[in-house]
Amino acid sequence: MRDAARPVWASRPVWASGLAAALVVGCAVAWLQYADRAAGPRSTWPAVFVNDDRVGPQIAWITTWGTWLGALYVAAVCLLAGKGGPWWVRLRGAAVAAAVTAALYATYGTWLVKENEFGKVDVAEKAFRWAIACVGPSAGLVTAAAVAAAIGRGGARISFRGRVALTAGGAAGALFLAAVHTFQTLEEAQESLDAVYWIALTTGVPLTALLTGRLVHVMVARALRPVEAIRRELADITGQSLDRRVPVPPTEDVLADLARTTNATLDRVEAASTRQREFTADAAHELRSPLAALRAQLESALRHPESVDDWQEVVREATVDVVRLQHLADDLLLLAGHGSVPPVREPVDLAALAEDLVREHRHLPESAALRLHCEAPSPAVLPGNPVHLDRLLRNLLTNACRHARAKVTVTVTRTGPDLLLTVHDDGPGIPPADRARVFDRFTRLDTARTRTTGGAGLGLPIARDLTHAHGGTLTIEDTEGEGALLVARFPTTT
Numbered sequence: 132m133r134d135a136a137r138p139v140w141a142s143r144p145v146w147a148s149g150l151a152a153a154l155v156v157g158c159a160v161a162w163l164q165y166a167d168r169a170a171g172p173r174s175t176w177p178a179v180f181v182n183d184d185r186v187g188p189q190i191a192w193i194t195t196w197g198t199w200l201g202a203l204y205v206a207a208v209c210l211l212a213g214k215g216g217p218w219w220v221r222l223r224g225a226a227v228a229a230a231v232t233a234a235l236y237a238t239y240g241t242w243l244v245k246e247n248e249f250g251k252v253d254v255a256e257k258a259f260r261w262a263i264a265c266v267g268p269s270a271g272l273v274t275a276a277a278v279a280a281a282i283g284r285g286g287a288r289i290s291f292r293g294r295v296a297l298t299a300g301g302a303a304g305a306l307f308l309a310a311v312h313t314f315q316t317l318e319e320a321q322e323s324l325d326a327v328y329w330i331a332l333t334t335g336v337p338l339t340a341l342l343t344g345r346l347v348h349v350m351v352a353r354a355l356r357p358v359e360a361i362r363r364e365l366a367d368i369t370g371q372s373l374d375r376r377v378p379v380p381p382t383e384d385v386l387a388d389l390a391r392t393t394n395a396t397l398d399r400v401e402a403a404s405t406r407q408r409e410f411t412a413d414a415a416h417e418l419r420s421p422l423a424a425l426r427a428q429l430e431s432a433l434r435h436p437e438s439v440d441d442w443q444e445v446v447r448e449a450t451v452d453v454v455r456l457q458h459l460a461d462d463l464l465l466l467a468g469h470g471s472v473p474p475v476r477e478p479v480d481l482a483a484l485a486e487d488l489v490r491e492h493r494h495l496p497e498s499a500a501l502r503l504h505c506e507a508p509s510p511a512v513l514p515g516n517p518v519h520l521d522r523l524l525r526n527l528l529t530n531a532c533r534h535a536r537a538k539v540t541v542t543v544t545r546t547g548p549d550l551l552l553t554v555h556d557d558g559p560g561i562p563p564a565d566r567a568r569v570f571d572r573f574t575r576l577d578t579a580r581t582r583t584t585g586g587a588g589l590g591l592p593i594a595r596d597l598t599h600a601h602g603g604t605l606t607i608e609d610t611e612g613e614g615a616l617l618v619a620r621f622p623t624t625t
Contacts, residue, residue, distance in 0.1 A: 148205055152271050156266050163259070216282075226281075227281040361389065424452060428445070485507045506542040513550050531555070532556070535558045536557050549603075549622055554616075605619045
């Protein structure tokens with residue numbers, strides 16, 4: 132898994148400190164070159180190897196004050212480049228930059244001193260060549276890598292990857308330095324290089340690998356403690372404790388991302404569980420009332436048949452309740468399962484569909500007293516599910532007819548690449564404060580409306596879900612006059 136990108140400010144100290152570290156090396160060798168040229172012609176052999184110390188004072192200054200001033204310069208550049216980030220993170224990066232560059236400059240300075248003892252005549256040229264080829268680039272790269280590991284993504288603590296890099300790099304570097312120093316000591320003591328080779332091969336390499344592995348193991352174990360805390364918390368979360376969340380470590384790294392992603396997933400699971408419980412409770416309530424009324428009606432007729440004047444009327448009223456229950460069950464099944472059904476996509480003429488449904492509703496009893504008008508210039512082809520689009524428009528039209536006083540208008544127009552379906556009635560309208568709430572399931576704004584005269588509060592939620600399934604939006608917009616205006620916008624491209 133990759134770490135997320137650093138904030139903008141956190142990348143500046145990395146490249147700025149690397150460039151500054153390389154620039155210090157370049158300035159130092161450039162000064163040596165200038166001093167070498169200013170010293171005049173070189174002495175003849177053998178005095179050149181004995182007396183001609185052309186850049187000795189400059190090397191002495193570079194290896195003392197120059198080392199510390201260069202390290203402080205790189206630290207200052209790193210600190211200033213991180214402007215905008217947390218102070219302690221910037222200070223940590225600057226401290227690491229100073230420590231790394233001081234160690235590197237001291238090493239390079241030691242090499243200069245040794246080289247000047249035996250090759251005074253051309254030490255400036257050698258330093259320049261080595262600086263351009265190796266010393267400058269390596270100083271820049273190592274410093275930038277160390278600062279990147281120390282800063283991480285700008286968190287309060289060093290990130291997991293940064294700790295692994297610093298621990299492994301520091302351990303390997305220290306052990307390698309000890310090995311190099313040991314070789315140099317043995318060489319100066321005139322020990323057999325063959326014996327040194329076999330000692331290093333049989334003892335030094337295994338010990339180096341063992342110590343490096345041990346240090347990295349200890350560090351990784353400490354760094355992975357947040358993962359264990361996340362695991363324990365997840366193991367304790369049950370269906371009755373979905374409000375619990377895992378701890379987020381105070382680092383801006385992959386472990387913190389894991390914790391935040393886990394908590395976001397738990398948020399969605401809790402929200403889905405809450406919606407499911409509310410939906411189940413609302414559905415049970417909506418089903419209980421018509422079932423109770425139907426049962427009471429039939430039981431009363433069976434217990435007191437002598438009081439029933441017209442059995443056909445009893446059956447007719449029971450049939451009406453059964454039809455209502457069937458419609459409610461269909462709505463619940465559609466809400467619960469239409470998202471899991473593979474979407475059907477075929478060309479659907481929305482204008483022809485609107486004209487057919489308006490023509491059908493003109494002959495229904497509940498809209499007999501209304502004027503239904505359709506403005507839908509054909510064709511208006513939309514890629515979608517014809518059954519779902521039929522249900523969507525039917526719900527919008529039924530809702531408009533239920534609240535209209537005298538007129539309902541359905542229009543289909545094209546706006547750029549989108550198709551616009553609007554249903555406008557001249558009823559009391561929907562207050563702006565309630566326009567979001569009407570899309571909640573089982574919501575009825577008119578408290579005086581009963582389940583006999585009104586719907587179950589599922590028509591608009593179903594219409595909204597079906598619109599979203601087609602990549603569109605369903606909104607309630609303002610009108611110049613009275614009534615409610617529902618606007619469904621569909622993209623015509625798949």
